[in-house]
Amino acid sequence: MLVGFYALNIYELDISSNTYRMDAYVWFRWKGAIDPIADLEFANAVEDWGMTQKPSYEKPQKLPDGSLYQILRIEGRFVQPFNLSRYPLDQQQLSMILENSIYTAKDLVYIVDTKDSGYADTLSIQGWNVIAWKSHNLLRSYPSNFGFSEPETNPYSAVRFEIVVARPINYFIWKLLLPLIIVLASGWGALFLHPSYVESRIAIPVTALLTIVFLQQSYSDAIPEMGFLVMLDKIYALSYLLVIATIMEAIITADWVKGEKPGDFMRVVRLDRPFVAIQCLMLIVGVLLIIAF
Structure with a gap:
């Protein structure tokens, strides 16, 4: 038939x-x-x-x-x-x-x-x-x-x-991934401040962390509750780790500059730049691996 x-x-x-x-x-x-x-x-x-x-x-x-x-x-x-x-x-x-x-x-x-x-x-x-x-x-x-x-x-x-x-992939790139990248970049921007601005170097990544929490909540409301992580959840989990690492770096280096010596400031600056570069690389590689697998 x-x-x-x-x-x-x-x-x-x-x-x-x-x-x-x-x-x-x-x-x-x-x-x-x-x-x-x-x-x-x-x-x-x-x-x-x-x-x-x-x-x-x-x-x-x-x-x-x-x-x-x-x-x-x-x-x-x-x-x-x-x-x-x-x-x-x-x-x-x-x-x-x-x-x-x-x-x-x-x-x-x-x-x-x-x-x-x-x-x-x-x-x-x-x-x-x-x-x-x-x-x-x-x-x-x-x-x-x-x-x-x-x-x-x-x-x-x-x-x-x-x-x-x-x-559409444009939905993922422009509405979900781009806002997350902007928030992460703003958090990393704190490490480009002079090491003497200790409070700002810590407060900015903390604010970025809270913003990521709200971003995740906004897309979670659009899908039903599930007992597993979706692909975007894994990308956000990676983002949490990167922001927390940024906060920890800012806290640790704050202790280095208590004496306000020029040598201590340069030591922090030499750490900040490679740290941001490594985090950017980890984000790119991590997102690609999550999408691929």
Whole structure:
């Protein structure tokens, strides 16, 4: 049985609830007495009351080769657990899973119409780039007979259509990474002050540390609570270490200049410049490694 998919719109994508609304065409071409539409089930659909399935023809159309054809306009809310481990450079698969609720794979097997399936050129999702579409043929087995006296041992044929989306890299660079770099740079700027300005050399990195805490809180509010660190959390953890190291350097060198001797001041200056350079290098290498792995 041939089945095809053509996505028209995807909207109301909600990361916190792992749901989205999809508007798409789904068509079937088959031979035989089994009607694939009568017992069609969307396995990952939610809110059945808001689901619409509108056939284009009152009855399946008979094609010249003797097969039957029907096309449906599907619109509804679907659920797909999102993997946010690489946030904000994550990719997500927005899927629609089709399955027949009555016939098993021995009677009905879906074959994807890869030639004509796809998505509309006008398909766009605010805050996301549409990358591609994919399909997967599935065999779904259930460890329950659902109360029926004779358990069904054969798996059910299913097909999953996916629209692959990714966040724009500009969002990561300009809205998340750049503010963090500016705050770090302001903290490092304290080490370019004359060593005699002890209070300012300590206060500026401390202020930068507090600012980073608030920056992290702002993006954390945009994603659901998770039991692991996302990619951006790891970058912020690195930033915390760098700022704390800057504070410690300012505190330690403050003790060196208590005597206010010119030689002590030069000793601090000779330490400050390489220290900032090493921290910049650690930030660049660390961010690249976090993104790569």
